[in-house]
Amino acid sequence: MEQDSAAEDSVNNDSMDEDENKLSIKEEPDSQDEKENITANLSQASSCDYSMSQFSKTEPAFDDVKVDSNIKEEMDEQDSDEDIPLRSSFHNKSRLASRLSTAKRKMNDSDEDDDDDVPLSARKKMKTEKKKKKKQIMSDMEDEEDYIPKKKKQKKNVFSDDEEEDYKPIKKEKKKIESEEEDYNDLKKKKTAAKKVKKEPKSTVKSEKSEDSSPKKGRKKKEEDQPEVWKWWEEEKKDDGTKWHFLEHKGPVFAPPYECLPxxxxxxxxxxxxxxxxxxxxIAGFYAKMLDHDYTSKETFNNNFFKDWRKSMTEKERSKITDLKKCNFKQMHAYFMDIAEKNRSRSKEEKQALKEKNEELMKEYGFCKIDGHNEKIGNFKIEPPGLFRGRGEHPKMGKLKRRLEAEDIIINCSKDSVYPKPPEGHKWKEVRHDPTVTWLASWTENVQNQVKYxxxxxxxxxxGEKDMMKYETARRLxxxxxxxxxxxxEDWKSKEMRVRQRAVALYFIDKLALRAGNEKDEDQADTVGCCSLRFEHIELHEKKDDKEYVVVFDFLGKDSIRYYNEVPVEKRVFKNLQLFMENKQAGDDLFDRLNTAIMxxxxxxxxxxLTAKVFRTYNASWTLQQQLDLLTNEDDTVAEKILSYNRANRAVAILCNHQRAVPKGHQKSMEKLKEKIEAKKENIRDAERQVKDAKREANNGSVKEKMVYDKKKKMLERLKDQLAKLEIQETDRDENKTIALGTSKLNYLDPRISVAWCKKYDVPIEKIYNKTQRDKFRWAIDMAGPDYRF
DNA sequence: ACGCCGACTTGTAGAGAAGAAG
DNA sequence: CTTCTTCTCTACAAGTCGGCGT
Structure with missing residues (x-):
């Protein structure tokens, strides 16, 4: 069959490029073999393993296809970046200029595909320019705007313990607190209980949906009793667009007021x-605190900070302080470091007191009532002011994030609820009653002008409900x-350029679990996803390391994390990519007829x-299930099973490119570990000698010496065990140094798979999910039996 | 049909707590 | 107990995607 398809190739080959250019592609189905090929690939693709290394075999070679020399140069330039750090700005430079040129060319060139729809990029360009102008104007205006100093707050000696006072002091409504005290104790007890009793009963004894929204005293401390959790997943779901009928909360907690330096x-x-x-x-303090952070060595950061800082100055200060380099924050920095140090070395009592204070705050503001149940709020504290820390090469890093007042905050709650009270002397921006959204409060953040909730x-x-639906969608997929x-x-062969692009992009999304890739503004870091890939982000190799049709991806994705992958693809994809890249240069969109909306x-x-991100969820969960089936051994010990689980988890994390910076001191701790291993080996050699000696003596008879011998032998075994453990630890840690498992566990893996696995193989669920995770996945824990299949 | 924005999910860093080792 | 390491949790940035107004 290979022969046949090769034959087909050779027939088409000479004219193929041109053919495809004109997109006058033969309609008739490809040869039988190609069909087989497809099915083979399909079954392989769906058969499980999406982890990077195992991509489907490529088809036989065909003749060289010329690659633009431009392209080659471009590629060579980027070849040298083996050492690019995790987050990097290496793509930034050419972007703007080239985008401009793209647009120009796009507009002038009414090129090949007249029959096709208009390239999106041309319009994109124009819009970008317009936007830029608008932004410029706006930021000019903003610059002129005078900074209005916030009103004074009482000063305190900052060295006092009050420093520790967390957010807004709680008004002592003694009675109320007492009446709820009992409840609170229950909660606390539960917490500690959960900690101590490692083996929580699996299905919590629920308080039969007792409709008491505000739990009363009657509730006795059964440890399993979770007042704020009920089996919602067993309730009938109503889908009328409203998210709730009753919502009451205490409103957000504001950042503590600023206290001047001593x-x-x-x-x-x-x-x-x-x-x-x-x-x-x-504001100077914000900067001083960050002095030993990398940010303060970045020009953008410094410029943005300085500009905003000057806005906060008095006329006099502004005229004097004109150069950041001449500023000396050393004393301030030392002072903040000192405070941090003191905080770290707090006594037990202090820590305890602090903890209690926090819990009280949590108790008061951390919960809301919603449709007859008490639910925990995610983030009830308003973000404190500070300097914006964008990821990657963010153009706005260092800008001042304003302090928020009640006047900035919109409250959302039931009409018939007790509205939250704004702080003394303040008013909410608005109180609304919108049951179609799930947020309790929102505000617009000033750096990026985004709404926060x-x-x-x-x-x-x-x-939880939403989460479950997400996985149900993935299962439907x-x-x-x-x-x-x-x-x-099929669409790879389509006559229409936009269909082909869409098909190839979808292939990447499916196979590599790429993100969709929305367009971004100029004032955000330059990162891309699938649909926004540009010419310079991929390289094509007919042959690389004895693999054929290799596409090398190298770009910055979400959070400016580098995605690097060498992927052998099918011939058709490869040829299509060549087609897409023709007449393009760095800065041009690879898929110029495609965006996320179309996709x-x-x-x-x-x-x-179905949307693009469902593929990520689907492939992640599917991979987990496959890997678990593959790796788990019925007879393994629990520890070994967990190792298998982690391996499966890791496969998913690799698929999704969940990376992290190498932990600080990884190198050092690795060395230490190696030293330890060496020492252990030394010990073992030593012990071996001793055992030998002991054996010799034992052979001479006496019981005592035999005992000594046995002891030594056991010792030796123990040492060997320890060594093995250390070595496992070593490889494990090294493999894990740049891989973050948490994200996939939390967002991509259907928890029911894990739960089922635990139940099937008798692994306690606590080994897989910690307390928070168990809370989040309670629905799955209660719901999935050992036979659940994704 | 497009571009903007609101709502919600996903993602990492880093602080602090807990656990292990010395 | 102290110190170093690892785990847990919060903060908040940065994605996705749908809907709306033009």
Whole structure:
């Protein structure tokens, strides 16, 4: 069959490029073998392993296809980046200029595919320019705007214990607190109980949906009793667009007011001591705290900070302080470090007191009432002011994140609830009653102008329900994935450029679990996903390390994390990519007829509720299940089973490219570990000698010596065990140094798979999920039996 | 049909707590 | 007990995606 398809190739080959350019592609189905090929690939693709290394075999070679020399240069340039750090800006430079050129060319060139739709990038360009202008104007205006100093707050000696006072002091409504005390104790007890009793009973004894929204005294301390959790997943679901009928909460907790520095902490400008005004001092403090962070060595960060800082200054300060380099924050920095140190070395009592205070705050503000149940809130504290820390090369890093007041906050709650009270002398921006959204409070953050929310904890019904639906959608995808895969394979041959691009992009999304890749503004870090891939992000190799048709991806994805992958692809994909890259240069969109809206619209037609990200969920969960089936051994010890689970988890994390920075001191701790292993080996050698000696003596008879011999032998075994453990630890840690398992566990793996696995193989669920995770996945824990299949 | 924005999910860093080792 | 390591949890940035207004 290989021969046949090769034959087909050779027939088409000479003219193929041109053919495809004109997109006058033969309609008739490809040869039988190709079909077989497809099915083979399909079955392999769906058969499980999506982890990087195991991509389907490629088809036979065909003649060289010329690659633009431009392209080659481009590629060579980027070849040298083996050592690019996790987060990097290496793609940034050419972007703007080239985008411009793209657009120009795109607009002038009414090129090959007149029959096709208009390239999106041309329009994109124009819009970008317009936007830029608008942004410029806006930021100009903003610059002129005077900074209005916030009103003074009472000053305190900052060295006092009050420093520790967390957020807004709680008004002592003694009675109330007491009346709830009991309840609270229950909660606390539960907490400790959960900690101590490692083997929680699996299914919690629920308080038969007792409709007491505010739990009363009657509730006695059964440890399993979880007042804030009920079996919502057994309730009938109503789907009328409303998310709740009754919602009541206490409102957000504000950041504590600013306290001035003690007078012995000084600030110098150009060698001269300057007493800063309060507002300027506060912001200087934000910077001083970060002095030993990498951020402060970045130009963008410094510029943005300095600009915003000057806005907060008085006229006099502003005229004096004109150069950040002449600022000396050393004393301030030392002061903050000192405080941090003191905080770290707090006594037990202090820590305890602090903890209690926090718990009280949590108790008061951390819960809300929603449709007859108490639910935990996710983030009930308003974000404190500070300097914006964008990831990667963010153009706005270092800008001041304003302090928020009640006047900035919109409250969402039931009309018939007790509204939260704004702090003394303040008013909410608005109180609304919108049951179609799930947030309790929101505000607009000033750096990026984005809305931020206060929402429920993942353990809540609202979140859990959504989470479950997500996995249900992914499972639905499972039932039609074969059809979809077949379809996009067909589409690689389509006459229409946009269909081909869509099909190839979908292939990447499916196979590599790439993100969709929305367009981004100019004032955000330059990162991409599948649909926004640009010319410079992939390289094509006919042959690489004895693999054929290799595509090398190298780009910065979400959070500016580098995605690097060498993927052998099918011939058709490869040829299509060559086609897409023709007449393009760095900065041009690879898929110029495609964006996420188009992709998702198409996907939705294939299956209701299907979007690009479902593929990530689907492939992650599917991989986990496959890997677990593959790796788990019935007779293994629990520890070994857990190792298998972690391996499966790791496979998923690799698929999803969940990386982390190498932990600080990884190198060092590795060395230490190695030393330890060496020492252990030495010990073992020593012990072996001793055993030998002992044996000799034991042979001479006496009982005592025999005992000594036995002892020594046991010792030796123990040592060997320890060594083995250390070595496992070593490899494990090294493999894990750049891989983050948490994200996939939390967001991509259907918890029911894990739960089922635990139940089937008798692994306690606590070994897999910690307390928070168990809370979040309670629905799955209660719901899935050992036979659950994704 | 497009571009903007609101709502919600996903993602990492880093602080602090807990656990292990010395 | 102290110190170093690992685990847990929070904070908040940065994605996805749908809907709405133009």
């Amino acid at each position: 007078s012995n902490v000084k600030f110098f400008y150009d060698g001269e001591e300057i007493k800063l005004s309060e507002s300027a001092e506060e 206060i929402m429920l904890n993942p353990s809540s019904k609202l979140k 499972h039932s039609c994935i074969d059809k979809i895969r077949k379809e996009y394979r 998702n619209k198409h996907l939705n037609e294939l299956m209701e509720g």
